Amino acid sequence: MHTQTNKESLVQRAANGDRAALEEALAGVQDLVFNLSLRMLGTFHDAEDASQDILVKVMTRLSSFRGDSAFDTWVFRIAVNHLRDYKKHLFAQSPLSFEFYGEDIRSGRAADAPDLTGGVDSSLLAQELKLSCTNVMLQCLDPESRCAFILGTMFRLDSRAAGDILDLTPEAYRQRLSRARRRMADFLSDYCGEYGNGTCRCADRVNYAIQNRRIAPDRLEFTAARPSETALEVTAAMEELDGLAQQFSFCRLYQSPERLKGMLRDILEGPAFSAVARA
Numbered sequence: 001m002h003t004q005t006n007k008e009s010l011v012q013r014a015a016n017g018d019r020a021a022l023e024e025a026l027a028g029v030q031d032l033v034f035n036l037s038l039r040m041l042g043t044f045h046d047a048e049d050a051s052q053d054i055l056v057k058v059m060t061r062l063s064s065f066r067g068d069s070a071f072d073t074w075v076f077r078i079a080v081n082h083l084r085d086y087k088k089h090l091f092a093q094s095p096l097s098f099e100f101y102g103e104d105i106r107s108g109r110a111a112d113a114p115d116l117t118g119g120v121d122s123s124l125l126a127q128e129l130k131l132s133c134t135n136v137m138l139q140c141l142d143p144e145s146r147c148a149f150i151l152g153t154m155f156r157l158d159s160r161a162a163g164d165i166l167d168l169t170p171e172a173y174r175q176r177l178s179r180a181r182r183r184m185a186d187f188l189s190d191y192c193g194e195y196g197n198g199t200c201r202c203a204d205r206v207n208y209a210i211q212n213r214r215i216a217p218d219r220l221e222f223t224a225a226r227p228s229e230t231a232l233e234v235t236a237a238m239e240e241l242d243g244l245a246q247q248f249s250f251c252r253l254y255q256s257p258e259r260l261k262g263m264l265r266d267i268l269e270g271p272a273f274s275a276v277a278r279a
Contacts, residue, residue: 008067015062023268025062026055029075030264031228032155033058034256036079039150042139044221044257046089051256052263054079059267069164076151076165084143096139098187105191105200113207120217126203128215130194131222133202134250136214137187145180152177154251184248195250225254 007028013021033054038047057078065074086092117125138146144166151162152173163173188196209215267273 007071011062011065011071015065019268019273022059022062022273023264025071026059026264026268029058029072030055030256030260031253032072032075033079034260035154035228035253036076036150037083038254039135039138039154040083040143040146041086041089042091042136043089048257048260048263049088050083050086051260052267054082055264056267057082059273070161073161073165076155076157080147080151080165084147091136091139096136098140098183101137101140102187102191105198108205108208110205110208113211116207116210116217118217120220122203122206124220124223125206125210125215125217128220128223129202129206129209131250132209132215134195135222137184140187141180141183145176145183148173148176149180149184153181153248154253181248195248221257222254225257228253228255 007025010021010025010028014025030051034047034051037050037054038044041047041050058075061078065071138149141149147166148162151157151165152159157165159170159174159177162168162177163170166173166176168176185196189198190196191198191200193199193201206215210217
């Protein structure tokens with residue numbers, strides 16, 4: 001409670017035009033916003049662009065925060081509403097499905113791809129593919145199911161907090177989350193040899209993935225990203241719904257890229273901060 005009170009005080013000072021408080025408040029939710037964007041949109045580039053938009057919205061709406069919920073929950077709601085209908089990302093133009101993904105694994109001629117590694121360690125490329133693939137796999141879920149999966153499985157929000165963010169009752173949220181987790185787990189079990197019982201192995205598909213521009217040897221974004229210690233105040237632990245936690249060990253959080261941190265500094269020096277200061 002003391003920590004939450006301190007955060008509310010920080011946000012209030014930020015809303016009153018205190019630049020140092022605003023910078024601290026935004027930095028405190030930057031990883032949260034970036035990770036939600038990355039999982040919802042699928043790529044680092046799209047996640048950075050969306051995160052910048054969301055952080056501007058958070059900053060310009062600070063005066064409307066009343067403390068009725070935790071600040072993190074309030075930010076989540078803004079971010080989710082922005083991302084559910086976000087149309088500027090790669091997979092909005094080229095939607096994915098579990099059926100498409102499965103057919104690619106069954107029929108893709110991975111063994112025929114030439115060596116495209118360019119001298120980069122093949123184990124690093126296989127790790128990059130594993131992390132990228134599981135992230136992109138989330139795009140096979142519809143946006144509402146993807147939101148539920150990310151909030152419950154990656155951020156470990158309880159059904160009350162997550163349901164409030166998604167405008168669902170706790171029971172309706174638990175049902176949606178359970179269905180999404182089961183679909184992901186079934187696909188992993190059927191096809192993935194890394195996290196399930198399937199035959200698909202990342203080490204065998206590295207060159208095929210490079211050929212199809214799914215990973216790039218000179219841009220290993222997932223393996224280069226540092227783990228985040230993002231901590232949420234809305235819940236102590238995820239509710240165990242279905243015993244599938246071990247299936248989703250890839251559900252890690254990352255620190256925001258340096259590019260996004262630079263964007264945040266630019267935001268604080270731009271007209272958006274002036275609008276907050278005048279509010």
